[in-house]
Amino acid sequence: MDAQQIKQRFGIIGSSPSLNRAIDIATQVAITDLSVLISGESGTGKEVMPQIIHQLSSRKHNKYIAVNCGAIPEGTIDSELFGHEKGSFTGAHEARKGYFEVADGGTIFLDEVAELPLPTQARLLRVLETGEFIKVGSSKVQKTDVRIVAATNVKIPDAISKGKFREDLFYRLNTVPIHLPPLRERKEDIHLLFRKFSADFANKYRMPSIVLEPAAIEAIINFSWPGNIRQLKNVAEQISVIENSRSITLETILKYLPANNTSILPALYDGHDKSDLSERDILYKVLFGLKNDVIELKKLVYGIINNKEPSSIDSENKNSMLKSIQQLYSKQEDNVEKNQVELEKIYKPQILSNSNITQHEEVIEESLSLADKEKEFIIKALEKYNGKRKNAATELGISERTLYRKIKEYNLEN
Numbered sequence: 485m486d487a488q489q490i491k492q493r494f495g496i497i498g499s500s501p502s503l504n505r506a507i508d509i510a511t512q513v514a515i516t517d518l519s520v521l522i523s524g525e526s527g528t529g530k531e532v533m534p535q536i537i538h539q540l541s542s543r544k545h546n547k548y549i550a551v552n553c554g555a556i557p558e559g560t561i562d563s564e565l566f567g568h569e570k571g572s573f574t575g576a577h578e579a580r581k582g583y584f585e586v587a588d589g590g591t592i593f594l595d596e597v598a599e600l601p602l603p604t605q606a607r608l609l610r611v612l613e614t615g616e617f618i619k620v621g622s623s624k625v626q627k628t629d630v631r632i633v634a635a636t637n638v639k640i641p642d643a644i645s646k647g648k649f650r651e652d653l654f655y656r657l658n659t660v661p662i663h664l665p666p667l668r669e670r671k672e673d674i675h676l677l678f679r680k681f682s683a684d685f686a687n688k689y690r691m692p693s694i695v696l697e698p699a700a701i702e703a704i705i706n707f708s709w710p711g712n713i714r715q716l717k718n719v720a721e722q723i724s725v726i727e728n729s730r731s732i733t734l735e736t737i738l739k740y741l742p743a744n745n746t747s748i749l750p751a752l753y754d755g756h757d758k759s760d761l762s763e764r765d766i767l768y769k770v771l772f773g774l775k776n777d778v779i780e781l782k783k784l785v786y787g788i789i790n791n792k793e794p795s796s797i798d799s800e801n802k803n804s805m806l807k808s809i810q811q812l813y814s815k816q817e818d819n820v821e822k823n824q825v826e827l828e829k830i831y832k833p834q835i836l837s838n839s840n841i842t843q844h845e846e847v848i849e850e851s852l853s854l855a856d857k858e859k860e861f862i863i864k865a866l867e868k869y870n871g872k873r874k875n876a877a878t879e880l881g882i883s884e885r886t887l888y889r890k891i892k893e894y895n896l897e898n
Contacts, residue, residue, distance in 0.1 A: 485511070485540070493539075494532055497680050498673035502665040506533065513660045514540035519612060521597075521657045522635040524664030527712030533662055534593040534633035543631055546590035549583050554596035554883035555874065561604050563620050572621020584617055584628045597634040597657065598643050599883050605650045608632075612656040632657070667709040667716060674705050677713060681720035692730045694723055699734035707741055859894045862887070866896070 487507050490496070496507070513520055514537045522530045531550065538548045556564050563573075567582030583592055594600075600608065611617050612632060616625050634657045643649035667674060678696065686693035696704070709715055719740045723732060865876035877887040891897055 487511075490536060494536055496529075496532060497677050498670055499676075500665065500670040500673050502663075503670060503673070506662050506664055507536070509660065509662050510536045511540060513537060513662075515542070517631055519631075519657050519659045520633045520662060521640075521654075521660070522633065522662045522664065523640075524635075524637060525666045525710075525712055526637045527714035528664040528666060529713050530635040530637075530664055531593070531595065533664070534591065534635070537633055538591040538593075538631070541591070541631065543590050547587040548591045548593070549587045550593040550595060551583055552595045552884075554599035554885050556885065557888050558601050558885060561601065562607065565604065566607060566617045566619055568620035569622045572619075576621070579619075582617075582619065584611060584630055585626065587630050588628045589630075591631040591633060594632065594634040596636060596883060598636040598638040598640055598649055599885055602648075602650065605653050609650065609653045609656060612653070667712040668707075671705050674709070674716065675701050677716055678704060678720055681717045682724055685721050685724040689725065691724070694720075694727065694730050694732050696732045696737065697734065700732050700737040703734055703737050703741070858890070859896070862890055862894065862896060866891075 485493075487504055490507055490511065491498075496503075510520075510533050520534070520537060522533050524530050534550070535548070538544060551565070553561070562568075563576075563580065563582065565582050565584055567580050567585055568576050570576060570579045594608075607617060611628065611630070615627050615629060617628060618625055640649055640654050640658075644651045644654060667677075675696070679693075682693050682695075704716075704719075711718070722740055723736070727736060729736075861880060862876070865879045866873070868879065869875035873887055873891075874884050877884040880887065882890075
């Protein structure tokens with residue numbers, strides 16, 4: 485089966501060399517039992533690769549199970565993967581088979597594998613090395629013949645250096661690496677994908693398909709797409725449903741693209757309306773600005789101390805150095821004052837005009853503690869999605885397991 489047939493079978497759109505290379509590797513490794521680690525940013529379509537590997541392998545008639553490791557709470561992940569015996573923990577009213585037992589002879593896809601806790605990583609390593617596992621609450625060793633395909637959007641070498649991922653497990657999983665490129669590196673595929681999504685939504689909602697004008701096509705090709713294919717699909721659906729005109733101009737398309745389109749990090753641009761910026765963006769600007777000023781001041785003082793002995797500094801040079809430090813300190817004070825104004829615009833409670841308010845009444849400013857703001861954001865996200873943690877986690881840009889841990893940490897379970 486050639487690359488074009490595979491694309492048609494699995495609904496893959498695109499012809500970029502990096503995408504073709506990923507499909508070629510998946511095709512070649514499918515006939516083996518080697519472990520595969522798929523890397524790539526969130527939204528690049530990593531979940532398609534394990535399906536190709538499974539369907540082109542000798543295991544295609546057996547079970548294929550996809551597990552989102554980041555969506556399973558840490559306390560139950562071992563039970564989900566390896567099963568448990570009756571009475572092994574509170575609520576274990578009967579024995580249960582885990583995914584590795586159910587998928588014996590088939591394939592398991594471990595998405596967000598970097599989210600696994602370290603004890604579970606040790607259990608997974610044993611499965612990879614010996615094919616053995618032990619159920620929670622049991623002492624009996626069981627055998628399984630499972631092909632493991634894992635995926636992550638995390639740079640695992642960085643996680644290893646921070647002690648969050650086992651190095652030996654990484655090398656066992658990374659027997660065959662497959663990297664899926666971000667959409668910004670597949671510019672030739674962006675318009676093809678947009679047209680495909682537009683046609684699908686036109687068919688779904690029974691309406692004519694939207695068509696982009698040349699300037700609008702240029703805009704989506706040059707956009708960075710931090711959310712990759714998932715974000716592109718969402719934009720295509722929004723435009724298909726909301727816009728009455730089926731011919732989409734540059735002005736229209738720009739309404740659906742975030743203003744800070746050159747980076748996935750929060751950023752401020754002097755030419756933009758600051759009212760459109762999020763609270764988090766302003767906070768990042770304040771923190772980064774202060775940090776840079778402090779570093780600059782430290783460098784200057786460090787240079788004075790190390791480059792010249794105090795006795796060798798004459799009066800004229802000393803005055804010059806002191807003047808430089810005063811200027812830098814003055815600049816820092818100005819930045820602090822400027823940043824404080826920015827923060828007050830966001831966090832200081834609005835004082836409504838009221839004839840009963842006197843000059844003796846106190847106005848209590850909102851806390852600027854990062855922990856307090858994090859807790860507030862979590863509460864807002866949960867309220868927005870009526871307690872649905874998966875949607876709230878997506879809104880906050882964290883995994884569901886991380887959100888679960890934060891909810892416990894801040895005692896928000898009720």
